[in-house]
């Protein structure tokens with residue numbers, strides 16, 4: 001496995017979570033306000049391995065257990081309050097319990113939650129997505145982005161009669177084979193490296209999957225010309241060009257591929273299209289999607305008990321309709337401002353950071369050097385862990401790897417509070433002499 005490949009949707013933080021020492025003073029303060037979380041975590045460990053069911057949500061000494069979320073506010077089981085800048089890893093673009101999505105869910109619950117039959121709600125969501133995203137001529141639903149990746153690859157393999165799959169170093173498309181590490185028929189290509197494409201995308205390639213920015217890999221944007229070069233090379237050798245918009249759909253009204261002038265054969269979608277419920281989808285060229293049609297003999301069977309379930313469909317439709325041009329422009333503008341504020345706060349406190357960003361998704365990286373490669377996004381894991389806990393203590397709910405993203409629920413006042421939270425968290429880390437050094441937190 002190449003060193004830069006994320007081990008999971010944790011983007012490598014899984015490893016750091018177990019092995020990184022965090023300054024003991026921070027850990028003590030964290031524990032002191034989370035006795036209920038600690039008890040629940042101990043109980044969880046008796047039924048679930050490591051008390052968890054999702055790689056990305058564990059961090060030492062134990063994860064805070066959440067009680068409820070409304071809009072941009074979260075409350076944990078100990079009564080601690082946070083401003084939410086995780087939004088379930090970009091899925092909750094309107095924040096928690098968004099009233100219109102919740103009302104749509106409540107309304108449909110009375111009529112049943114899932115049927116072994118087509119339902120108007122799934123057709124309405126498919127139409128909304130097709131209207132919005134130009135590459136989507138037809139669409140098929142799954143239950144997650146990982147499943148969408150698997151389906152897109154099956155379609156590509158059927159269409160081309162080839163096996164090989166090209167993925168970017170540090171790219172993340174889901175937690176199932178062959179998108180995880182060490183799988184056969186997978187070729188890795190260095191991100192943003194046009195010269196490598198001739199060797200890594202060939203006549204043997206069935207599909208090339210690419211994100212417009214490495215999401216789990218540290219929010220590292222691609223050069224637009226690189227993405228065009230990937231598309232051109234895929235076309236040249238007859239491979240299917242799959243554009244992963246699972247995270248990036250929120251960043252542009254018609255999706256990021258369209259904003260960059262790209263014309264993917266297939267796009268994978270998930271997260272925001274479910275309005276807070278589990279979902280995924282593959283959209284794209286009609287001739288490719290029609291390979292899954294029941295009206296086609298010898299079709300590619302794509303089954304799934306909950307595919308296109310009405311609860312996710314109505315919630316997703318409500319969420320997408322609220323995410324209009326104005327909302328996206330506001331989100332992206334607020335994110336740009338916050339990125340500047342966080343970088344300035346780090347510098348002022350003597351803890352320089354680089355903030356990478358794509359649209360309304362950001363990543364705070366320790367150190368002053370540019371972040372260009374996946375390895376840069378994993379430097380100084382101790383600092384990342386310490387900053388994460390400090391932010392939790394300051395009431396900002398963010399991620400261990402440093403990723404944060406905005407929701408439309410965040411008011412200007414709350415955005416200011418988030419920026420102030422970063423200022424105080426940086427000061428916490430630098431005001432106590434030796435705090436970071438003690439934990440080896442500044443070590444690369």
Ligand SMILES: Cc1ncc(COP(=O)(O)O)c(C=O)c1O
Nearest residue numbers: 144145146172173174215246270
């Ligand atoms: C770019 C990208 N693709 C695919 C996935 C997988 O989606 P899911 O977690 O819904 O399986 C993710 C999840 O984080 C993602 O960020």
